[in-house]
Amino acid sequence: MLPPPPDTENEVNNTTVTGQTPVSENRLLQWFNRSMDDIAKPPTISLHGIQCFGSTAYHVITATGVHYDCGCVINYDGALVQFTNRTHPNPLNPPAVYVAYFSTFGALAWHLLLFDESVANLYGPILAKHAIDYDKNDGKIVGRNLRTKVCHFVRARILSTFHCLSIRSNQDEACILFNRCFERMAFLTCDQLQNSWIKPIYTTLVDVLKAEQEYQNQIFYPVYQTLAEHKKYVNSLQLESQLQTNLQDYITRMPIIIRFLHFKTELGNPNHSKMPLNILRNFLNSTDFLKMTKIIYDLSQFYILLHYTYAQLIERDEFSEITLRVLYERGQKRFNTTYNFDNRNECNNHMLIIENGIKAVNLYHKFTDGLIQPGACDATQRFFTIGHDTLVSYLVTTGNNDEGDIIMRILRVFVDYHNSLLISIENEMDNENYNGHHVLKTLVKKIVSKEISVLQIGHDNHSVITLDDNDFYWIEQLSQASLKCDEEYFPTSSTQLDFDFLYVQSYIIRTYLLHCRINYRQIDQKYQCYVRRKTIDETTTSDMDKIDLNEIYSVLLSHDQLETEWNFLKEMSLDKLYEGRNLLRQITITLQHYSDDLSQKYLYEFVRIIDNENNLLEQVKRCQIKNFQLCYITNVRDLYEKSMNDFQYLFTDVSHLLRIPLDKELSFELNQILKTELIDIEYQDQIDKLQVDIQMITDFLNVLQKNESILLHQSTQSLKETCEILMIESRILSLLPVAIKCENYVSLTIQLIQVRSILQERTITISEIETNIWKEDFDTDINQNPWSKILKETDRVTRFRDCSMRFATFFQYRTRFAAFSLT
Structure with missing residues (x-):
């Protein structure tokens, strides 16, 4: 191994001035001898219940749960794949994680090299079987036996860490980093009292998080920051002439091109540990998922189409045989014969929704390599790509957690990740380190704490944290441009880089992260099959x-x-x-x-x-x-x-799912509320007050009619709660019982129209009486028989009452859309 730059010759030789080597002081030699003794012992490896060092998973190693390699995945471009349910930034990130994985998988390689029982120790208890047995592993393997597969699996991960670190600079610098980090780790291991974070195993999450942070602070970044000095020392040993030395010095002083890798590397520098940058770290660790969250729109529309729009189109005995193509054809027949012209035009979009849904599921299949939920082996299940001939039972919710429900299971992964990211932002903003960011804290608290229904998201196609290539490119450019150049405008390889991380974090929060949490549980329900039954309640x-x-x-x-x-x-x-x-x-x-x-x-x-x-x-x-x-x-x-x-x-164009009558107790309760709050009020001939209530009812009915498609999707949910989620504001909502569901839409509408007709009748009555009084003031005849005047007035009131009844009846039986607008 490459030694550090020596201070004295005795230090290099590790001897005293008398030429003797004191065993008590040669700690490195003691550590080496102890390691050789440990290797000579029979292997007794049992890592069950142990926390994974460097893993992105907050889980212990178990044979049927999370293995060590489940949270130690590096993708093709060298980024660390984050575990799906991790809500806090990982202390170890590239490039420091490359050195850590080289060490851990290197230890597994030594175990495979030295012991015959190594395959049984690693395959299953420590490494995931499904990852080792995966048939589509890249590269050619000579031999198909289990030991060959295990060795290839470990070797591939060791080489990938070395190559990823070499790509960032070159192989020489990668070798220097590896060697110096190993030496420093061995040196700190000798002093267990001062470096208590170095342990053979970690049993608690707190210990492993502390160890990962200390690994960056005391091992990797001290070496990384002095890399230029070590490289200069190596060059001085290798260069043979002064001309080569001058040329190498010239190359070293050449300005470097600032890349996004420099920004992410400096973000993990312990010099910035006191800055509140966890939101930025978590965001950058989530970029892969945030590029995929756009499919939430297509998946939510796909799920709603199958479970609500196409509900009750399949009988129970044929449920396992109907394909997506057959269901679409049935849906077209239903819409073209039952619904009005506008809804028949809407059904033209159903094929587009299905096409986008199929693309979304297949895109996720490619993203996760066929796993429904990346991560723990016990929570992972492989699924297949879908098409128009896929069985509906494979896509929709059936109530069986082990079968089907592909759309909701994928949707749940992304929505939970979206919500966990927002929760971590909200919790981070409560930290006292953000006390100076009052405006940003207020924005986050007011927006992130709210919740939006996935129904609204599927309808409006917004309110999801998502990134496209242009967004990510702009973030990279902004990060690179945030470099602080106080004196050195052309930084070299030896320059200590410093970026304005707080500005970049603030920009990302304001631009991309001010969203509400998503609630998908309202639409998560079993597919409703059609059940043939005798309609006893409905008489024809x-x-x-x-x-x-x-x-x-x-x-x-x-x-x-x-x-x-x-x-x-x-x-x-x-x-x-x-x-x-x-x-x-x-x-x-x-x-x-x-x-x-x-x-x-x-x-x-x-x-x-x-x-x-x-x-x-x-x-x-x-x-x-x-x-x-x-x-x-x-x-x-x-x-x-x-x-x-x-x-x-009046409601021939309304789906039958919204025509369920209210039960008698609930109907009586609603009638009493409307009578008390709207009908029996003492208006005292105040037409303006009456007109305000009439307009309030009309506006509420118009809003319900506008959101009728959403009410159809939420037919089994509370109408009051659904309106609150849709942010519908009306005093009528405060009067409605929570037990009224969206399926009672027609019954509620009819009752509100009746109440409005009564109020309109009162308005006309007051206007007619005022008109009669105004006329009689001018037509008073002193000689007129007073009894005749009373009879005429009585006759006018009688005629008006008949007219009012006909007027109210007209309002009840006019077409529905006309009934929603005052004439």
Whole structure:
């Protein structure tokens, strides 16, 4: 090994002035003898439960979990591949990590060279089997036995560290760095009391992090900073003439080209350890992943399309046989026949979403070399590239953690990485070292602490931390330009470089990292298969014909009865119509089994006969079903059915997933809230206040209609919580119960339209009364009969009430989009 520049000749020879070699003082010789004794002993290697020195994984070594090599991966361009769930910057980074890996994998190589049992000791317990057995390892291996594979695996990692370090400068400088670092490590190992961080094994995370930091501070960077001196000393020994010496001095004094590698190397320099630069270090360690996070957009749209837009298009018994191509064809048929023109135009984008989703999954497959989640062996599973003929069961969530769910599993990796990066930034900003950055701390605290739904991300295509090649190129140029040149404008190889790291970090935070955390759990659910069942709750005309009643129960109501006694059905909510229709059908089926003529009996009387406990009668009264004669029961059921169809006609273009009626308890609660908060308020003839509430309802309905596609994707989630995630602001949201889901969208809309119609009727009533008073002030006749005036006023109010009822009915039955805009 290359010795340090000697101070005295005795120091070189390690002897006293008398020529004797004191064994007690020759610590290096003691260390060498002790090492030889250890090598001669039988190997007893057991690293289970030990922390990995230099690894990017915060896990102990286990045979079925994380192995040593899982967190020690260097990619083709010499960058250290970061473990996916590591939230803090790794203390060891290139180029210091090259020396550390050369040492650790070199120790494994010595073990393979000296002991016959080495393969059994390394293959599985320490090194990952799947990495050694991987068939696509580059390079040609002579022999296919297990020992050859293990030796090739270790040899490749030793040589890769040497080559990566040589590429940064040259082979001579790489050899000097390796030799001097080994010597310094051996020298510090002799003094265990002063250098307690040097241990054979590390059992705690704190110890290994401290050791990695000390390795940089006391071993690598002291050697790296004096590399020019060591190189000069070696050149002085090798050069044979003064001319060669002068030429070498001239070459040494030539200015160097500042590259991004210099910036990253100096970032790990212990001289900057007191500066708050962990965010910058973590960001630069994450560049590979940040270049891939752009596929979050395509994956989220792909997942939403399959699980929500194409929900219930596959029956359970055929779920394992349907391909992506078949599902797309079914989706096209459904959209082209069910939805309106705008939605049929939207379905043209479905193929584009599928194509982008396929590209995203295959791109991730290439990025991770076919692993769903890089890292721990027990959490890693290989997956395959996909195409249009891939089974849907392989892509969607099925509830089985070991099968399928490829899209969400990949999406979860990127979103968790995105969120962990933001959490680390937020935690770092709470450090007292950032007290002088008040503006930046405020921005990070207000933005990073918030959360955005992946639904909004898939809809708007923004709010994800991502880098493209242009962004990364600009960061490199900015980093190189941040070099501080106080006196030396043309730095040489011996110049101590200093960069403005804080400025670069501040720029990166302001430009790329001010984003919200992403919430993907709202859309993470099993694919809903279509289940064939008999629709007992929904009655159609054909269903009614199956209930064969005698003609005595099919008497038609007169026109006067319809206008006076049954006109209230036009104002009844859809939920009560739905429940009332079901109760009448149940009563009709019961009536079918009575052979006696009960046509002249009234409904309540018959209900008491068939229900002794009066539970059914209470339900009938709660649904506001009138006590009519049973001879009209068929006609009354027709009226309920027609009233429901009138309501549903307003929403023919709305998906069936948003038409689920509210249950009776929730519907009653909502009616009471709307009545208390909006209808029963004492407006005191204040038209302006009424118009404000009317406009509030209209705006809220318009916003819901605009986000109807998102509500469809969130059909099983709370409507109130979904609106809060979408940052919809309205006082109506504070009134809605949390139990109302997005699937109750139609029922809620109808109730709000009814409330708005009542408020509009009040507005017209107040305006009409004010107009009448204004006219009567000018048309007062002293000789006019006072009783005539009262009769005329009463007649006007009666006429207006009829007009108002027709006006309210008009608002209920107009087309839906027109209903959302005030005329």
